[in-house]
Amino acid sequence: MKEESGCVLLSEYKNREFISALEREMTPEYRNLVQLVEDPKAAADDFSHLKLPESMAAVVLHRDEQEMFSGKAFCEKDPRQALHYEEVPVPVPGPGEVLVAVMASAVNFNNVWSSIFEPAPGFSYIADFARMRVENQKHQQDYHIIGGDAAGVVVRTHPSVHNWKPGDRVTLHGGVNDVSEPAVFYDSVQDPHGRAWGFETNFGAFAYFTVVQQHQLLPKAEHLSWEEAASMNLVTTTAYRMLVSDNGARMRQGDNVLIWGASGGLGSIAIQMVRNGGGVPIGIVSSEKKAAVVRKLGCERVIVLEREPGKDLFLDESGRTKGRQVLRLKALIRRLTDGEDCDIVFEHTGRSTFAASVAVAKAGGKVVTCGSTSGYNHVFDNRYFWQTVKKIIGSHGANYYEAAQAVRLICKGMLTPVLSEVYPLSRTADAIFKMHSGEQIGKLGILNLAPSERMGIRNRELREKIGEQRINILRTSLSGEGGAIC
Ligand SMILES: NC(=O)c1ccc[n+]([C@@H]2O[C@H](COP(=O)([O-])OP(=O)(O)OC[C@H]3O[C@@H](n4cnc5c(N)ncnc54)[C@H](OP(=O)(O)O)[C@@H]3O)[C@@H](O)[C@H]2O)c1
The missing domain is CATH 3.40.50.720 (NAD(P)-binding Rossmann-like Domain)
Known part of the structure; x- marks a missing residue:
């Protein structure tokens, strides 16, 4: 055990603290969902018929706290004071949208900006987004679920969605676009109504479920675990x-x-x-x-x-x-x-x-x-x-085509993860604080519904070909064989 940093080695991880936290939070509905996700024989219908919970755990900011850091310098604004781990309703997909069960997610620097309400509070971006179309109004809540990188499984699709189905294993692209804008068909980054998911919209990655537009879905690299896959999209694209x-x-x-x-x-x-x-x-x-x-x-x-x-x-x-x-x-x-x-x-x-x-x-x-x-x-x-x-x-993010090209490289194993640590969802604020302090290296992963690390790997052949050493390059180099869980 690494006492000084509060980290425990992987071998000690599947024990006491985290498992008991999950057991407290996971109702039978959640257990069934996680089991189904791990079942290679599960079909689209199995997911469509699965009863979903009405509420979920999420990492949120509160509207009535958005002025809490007024007048303070960047380094005095502590994300841990603003972020709350709490229960919120599961969102419902509207036209062109899907509901994704989030198995894992990852921290990005825009989570730091969100949690210190800079350059403006996320609630102001969301208010603007909600004014654009009726379907966006559900984003306007007294809480803001942040997070812009995730891997998971589609569990519900709106009837208007045809390219994706329940059971599809996906990673998420951060570009939220208005497909009635001509610019989207040229370069979606130029969409005047374009927004960054989980930064300028609600229902981001740090929750058990997220609602996203169908054009945010990209395949999950099947030689990677949930947390490895979740850590790659935003920076890679x-x-x-x-x-x-x-x-x-x-x-x-x-x-x-x-x-x-x-x-x-x-x-x-x-x-x-x-x-x-x-x-x-x-x-x-x-x-x-x-x-x-x-x-x-x-x-x-x-x-x-x-x-x-x-x-x-x-x-x-x-x-x-x-x-x-x-x-x-x-x-x-x-x-x-x-x-x-x-x-x-x-x-x-x-x-x-x-x-x-x-x-x-x-x-x-x-x-x-x-x-x-x-x-x-x-x-x-x-x-x-x-x-x-x-x-x-x-340059800002990537358009959907560029994102697909970049994710193709991940799926082929031509780009490998740079994950250095993994935290449970309940400790997302600590991970964001670490990034705010400039102490993190590579990427920090978050386990959402995945009960432990290294789940979700299906293409073992490609994984073996690339090698564990390369896939875990920052974890093995920083903390010895197996890496560290914080
Ligand atoms: N527009 C977009 O689509 C987009 C997408 C992703 C990220 N970003 C932005 O890009 C930035 C980096 O993101 P990231 O995820 O790579 O963050 P990160 O993991 O925290 O890495 C940023 C690195 O920058 C270095 N750094 C920080 N302040 C510096 C300074 N004053 N002078 C020199 N180096 C400094 C730090 O390394 P050292 O300590 O070694 O110097 C740090 O490791 C953030 O501002 C983020 O918001 C934008």
Whole structure:
């Protein structure tokens, strides 16, 4: 037992605390559902005829607490104060929607934003979403179930749904779209009514059930367990659009790709994608411990840049670019690349790093950005941009087609999970707090209805071919054989 971190080893996991918590919460209806999910002979009718519970456990924010952090700094806002684990009604699917029993889910940085009510409370996004169409009104509640990554089983479909049926084993895509919008048929990310599931809508992943639109469904990789499959979609689909898609940086063989936050969720998938595509990943991390993880993922070129809390890495107090720091970074990169600059900079870290990202990209190079962890008011020296004809590409999630292409790579085993820890649903707030503190590595998984880890694996042949070591690369390297459960 690892006393100091509150973690227990996998072998000790299937015991006391968690099992008894499940037994308390799981009524016979839930037990039957979990049994059916694990039965390889279960057919669509078995799921359709199964009596479903009326209420479920969920991790929620409360409308009357959305001002609780007013006036506090980012680091003072503790997600654990805002998140509640409680019983709420099971939602009912409307036109074009399905009800999914969530076996497992995963933490993403947007859960941090939701739980500290930044940049605005989720309730305001949901109010806007509810005004769009009558079917969305059910999302407006006094609670907000957050979460944007899940794997599970379809248990109910609205009669208007034809491509999917009860019993289908799925992972979920985060793009909620209005299919009456012309832009959706061009690129659903450009849908003016598009919303991020579980961030700007209700009924997110951290519950026993979720209601989603049929075009959020994607197949589950059957060589992966529920928690492994659940941990992959959001970061993989986002990185795919950023690096591979025609809408992103269109990485080519031999490209040098600078990856900020290389040991994080996006970064550790980006490393795999760059290597698969014949590029050269150069990872940036904040500690030697994280550098070791990144090397383990196959990124040989790593730069460690330590940060002081609350201070921008490349901007001085008056917001001007720290020229010397930028030149130092450029020199470090060149040392790792035989004197070359970066073709692509993979950005999501925001204000603190953006000025450097623009400056270190090669002439004609691209900075592709999907986020702003350290602040969204970016400042950069425009001379480094226009004179060397660089491009800045904005990217947000992925469209359904890009998401399907990315999930295909997961299903073929060409991208593997970067899960480092797994928590029970009741402790989701602790996992989100860990991400808020910047201490997590890779992805943090959550067990929703799955009573234990490593359930849901059907394609053992492919799993064996890829190897347990590779599938559990961050778990075995961080905590010894078997990984840790928190
Ligand atoms: N628009 C979209 O579709 C989309 C999708 C996914 C994620 N995002 C955004 O992308 C960001 C990253 O997401 P994630 O899931 O990869 O988060 P993550 O797992 O927490 O990883 C982020 C990494 O960034 C590094 N970092 C944090 N602050 C930094 C700073 N000031 N300077 C340099 N590095 C810093 C940290 O690594 P070190 O400690 O090693 O530096 C951390 O591991 C979040 O802001 C998220 O909201 C956007």
